[in-house]
Amino acid sequence: MRLPFVSIAAMAVALAAGSLLRADDGYRLWLRYDRVADESLRATYAAAFTEIALPAPTRPGFSLGSIEAARDELTTGLKGLLGVDLSTVSQPTRDGALLLGTAVRSPELAGLVSEADLRAASEEGYVIRPVIFAGKRCVLVLGNRDVGVLYGAFALLRHVQLHEPIAGLNLVSAPRIQRRLLNHWDNLNGFVERGYAGQSLWRWFELPDIVSPRYRDYARACASIGVNGTVLTNVNANALVLTPAYLQKVAALANVFRPYGIRVYLTARFSAPVEIGGLKTADPLDPAVKQWWTDKVAEIYRIIPGFGGFLVKANSEGQPGPQAYGRNHADGANMLADALVPYGGIVMWRAFVYDNNVPADRHTQGFSEFQPLDGQFRSNAIVQVKNGAIDFMPREPFHPLFGAMPQTPLALELQITQEYLGQSMQLAFLGPLFEEVLDADTFRPNAGSTIAKIVDGSVDLHGISVIAGVANIGDDRNWTGHPLAQANWYAYGRLAWDHQLTSAQIANEWTRLTFGNDSAVVQPITSMLLESHEAVVNYSMPLGLHHIMAEGHHYGPGPWVDQAGRADWTSVYYHRADANGVGFDRTKSGSNALAQYAPEIQNLWGNPATTPDNLLLWFHHLPWDYRMKSGRPLWDEIALHYQSGVDTVRTWQKAWATLNGKMDDERFTHVKQLLARQEHDARVWRDACLLYFQQFSKKPLPAGVEPPEHPLDFYKAQQIHFAPGHPGAH
């Protein structure tokens, strides 16, 4: 009788103690610096890195600059990875010194590499390679500026974390886009609009007195992937952040971020001169208004040296803007740009505008308002354009403004937070989505004019380039809610640095940094990541369907939603399902939004036969029995896509189960629970949408599609209360 009890008890102990001792809460992100398990490899690295040499004095005293940050990171990282304590010296004392410095302040280091390399390293990049210096074999980490050394340090640590060979080490890299920003849609009360990972990281009530160590870890994570700017506040802006008390708080954050090469930006509420300035107007052409902004910007730069500039959402969704005074977007943007230009600041003016009173297809509105203004913006005014014209849909054709404003630098705004992609409950790795957007060919001015090349300035030779990602992070311990959603932050940063990287490469890299280099772990997770965006599209809005979300949040399905504040907030407006078929006709016979694209695109997408399947119902209303490229009728194809999404999630559940014991229990269990939720949610999407559309198609589900679990009314009656991140949640 006793024996089985003992063994069960022993097992339970192992499990329980394991769960307490082997917990990993994911806080460290991809900067884990766990000890290299392979002792021979570890010894190789340890021989290669024996001390840190800083031949040039950096800054007086203790003030932390980028080189000190680089040195700290290398010290901490190599301590973790190799178990060695590296001392810092001014000159190499032995072989294996890590030699840190900049070309500007250490000409003797610059002389160790070619001018071509230095040029390739550009303003922010780095050159890493073996050199002989002061008679010692060293590894040089050289930048043209201090921040390049920091980026180089992170690159070198990544190299070691990935167990890459040290022999022949030769890393030269520089970012292709100048300003690589995170946009935080964080309100001053701590609420994050479209935030699914807790509250804002910025504890405004505590600042500037309490400076959380987390701010530095945020900066480290950003710098490690090359993010060099952060817009702290929501585009639905509050003018309070521009008052002196708040600027002091902002300054406390900026001071932490500065050594990590990160500039702080704020959203500027257009009506701030009225709300906090006591003026009667915010008219951008009014001299008092101009003066107010000029003074305000001067005040900001006094308090926050190196301030980056403003992001503005104006005349959209109720936000104030220049149109209230009969002015246009360029008038508004230029006024702010003029105030900022003496300090090197920029203004990013969002093109995501739509008007309650304009009956046109929302798809067309941004283009209609902005394209005619091309050439009217100041050189430090950037128009920031979402990847698509509707709103961060699961899949969306690229925004027609790209390529259509050659005289204006356009910033690409991507969404890292998964507003319409399962939020932080569902796995949706966005690398492939970002890649798809960056690689999209606008054919303007000609074939090969991809969005990436328009944004990085190489097509139109702009002197300024910006990319922005709406952050998916909050104060959840693991930053992103879903442990695997950290990969989206990572992928955004890596692609912002180098849009020529592939999402497969990034997925592999992130997985190894985050879960270790064991291929039995790396392979399944990488596959899951790479399949995931398409799987979510399949079980929610396949074949170009879009915006068929439930009311009051953007989490679950609501294809039946037909009442809302305005027609284009309903689902039926977007899918247009009826007895004749489904889809939004945006060709000449419909809204003709397609006319805003280049002729090559119009030709391709104007015809269902040459429209890619994954955008088909975005541009065309087609009968249920329309014959697809697969040979199947449209209805069957829709149904099979929904089923396929569910099936894919189930394959992940099986794959994830094989990882039990191959990682800490905490992350394993968390993702396991999340995948079960995702499988459930995917079935709800499938059943709700197919039952709804079946009312119109009047066709049976094809073979291979599971019958719905409940009748349609069951799904319509489901209510989700207090979905995180939705303004209504507060």
Next chain:
Amino acid sequence: MRLPFVSIAAMAVALAAGSLLRADDGYRLWLRYDRVADESLRATYAAAFTEIALPAPTRPGFSLGSIEAARDELTTGLKGLLGVDLSTVSQPTRDGALLLGTAVRSPELAGLVSEADLRAASEEGYVIRPVIFAGKRCVLVLGNRDVGVLYGAFALLRHVQLHEPIAGLNLVSAPRIQRRLLNHWDNLNGFVERGYAGQSLWRWFELPDIVSPRYRDYARACASIGVNGTVLTNVNANALVLTPAYLQKVAALANVFRPYGIRVYLTARFSAPVEIGGLKTADPLDPAVKQWWTDKVAEIYRIIPGFGGFLVKANSEGQPGPQAYGRNHADGANMLADALVPYGGIVMWRAFVYDNNVPADRHTQGFSEFQPLDGQFRSNAIVQVKNGAIDFMPREPFHPLFGAMPQTPLALELQITQEYLGQSMQLAFLGPLFEEVLDADTFRPNAGSTIAKIVDGSVDLHGISVIAGVANIGDDRNWTGHPLAQANWYAYGRLAWDHQLTSAQIANEWTRLTFGNDSAVVQPITSMLLESHEAVVNYSMPLGLHHIMAEGHHYGPGPWVDQAGRADWTSVYYHRADANGVGFDRTKSGSNALAQYAPEIQNLWGNPATTPDNLLLWFHHLPWDYRMKSGRPLWDEIALHYQSGVDTVRTWQKAWATLNGKMDDERFTHVKQLLARQEHDARVWRDACLLYFQQFSKKPLPAGVEPPEHPLDFYKAQQIHFAPGHPGAH
């Protein structure tokens, strides 16, 4: 030139690496289980604890019960403290076995201790002592019930953490109050009313699918101090939590808490039968309403075995209640009590009521409404009374209901969260406040009838006893925002278990558990803790002043507030400062709230000369030159109290500075920053209040009081936006 640079760099490395490596975020609370540094002591413990023996089978399979939880905690704790891996066996195999079991299931263990000890251990307590069993020297951890073993395990671990001698180990303890509850004022959207440490711990949107490991750590922390119940939801209640979908979420939490002896309770919105039940009325005497609650309770117990019961705020501050139907509080409470009684559930009905339309001194309203109902409540209906009659003031005389309802069990409601005591920005250890309340003598029925004895049932011989603390915890990584505020959670639990403990004892215990046993650390922190509540009273509302907070939040001073929704939401209503003096006359010549107390109290507090200084202005309006016991005029005494509060905070800053290097940098720096903020805030309180009152006293500040930094208008113009925890923050 190089030498100084190198040494500065080396120091910077040490600092920076230290801050990364030696960080301690406080998540572990007082359950740190750090290795005992003294090797000889460690060896003594290690010899005393060699294995864990569970002679009686507990539960089949893996289901985690309290004994398994005890075993897990001991395994983990002793692993950390001693560096030993204890195996679990069914019978002791060697000396040093920790023998866990209950009297009921292991009569052979019960036989090892006296019947008197077993009686002393009572329902939930434990007996820990050395025994010989199966021929081995063992340490017995015995309870009458499983949970007693768990409490014993925590007591034993605390003993080791405190480096107490193992020789002569003999611990017998049982709680004096049966139900020791935390009340969470957590809304379903995650907002915590009066919460200053982040959002709610309960992630309703994720539940029941995602079960955070933090729930278990919450349960461990609660169990370690004897808390055995948790009200998950705000007293300003939402009926949604009683719907099936939410009950499933509650059940997921209850399943985690159950092995830790923690019952789950919910707040019941009185109008739930209308809001979610589809009834036309919530009249407690309506048969359909009674049936609805009867059915609802049955449903709850089906889903949540061991459910504890309901907490209700009714007919107060806009909450619905029985008075809407012409019924009284007893009618409402009894209806719920009847529904709960078959399952052993209880209802806690709050006496914190005040009515917009009653012009009486709010101090009198709870008594007026409830005292006449004494004897009308069911035996499982408890009236829950705040420690004072106004509202968790920094210092408040005890509530006159205590002792005035001998036929009704009264629950004491304390506030652990520091609503009016600096929230999570300021150090205010509440042990002395709790002690003061528990030890307060009501003189009802006679001298020595303290609140502690009324609440624990020993005065009036009630069969049920309840204490409740409004929780100060949220999802901040360190649970309580201020690292030292963890002591308030701890102190509440320890006093709820045993109200005979002193706050000095608890402060010492908590400090040693949390910062180690080094007296150079323990002494200064313990002193700070013990001085802190009085210091905050002194710099904010000394000598019985109360409720002179700024508008819109309860953080800073606002003695000038004279406009609000109602008179008793203003400050001038409470302090009544004028040319003649200051203070609220609650004697016969005033509101006569004093008449609600026992004659002995009336005699004492009715006369300024015999009223304790610290309650003087609570009960009396006195001239500015009133001669205090100190011989000083009242004005001088007020001013010196304000200054004294500021001075005390400054002594803490000095004391804290001596701890640099004696603990991790993270907690050191965090508290250092917080103390600087507190010193600033204390000055603001002092200056704002003295400048305001000086308008009436027209007297100079006495010697020793610093002149105010700014004029009064400066302080009146200060605005605090988005103060956490205030409903207006959302």
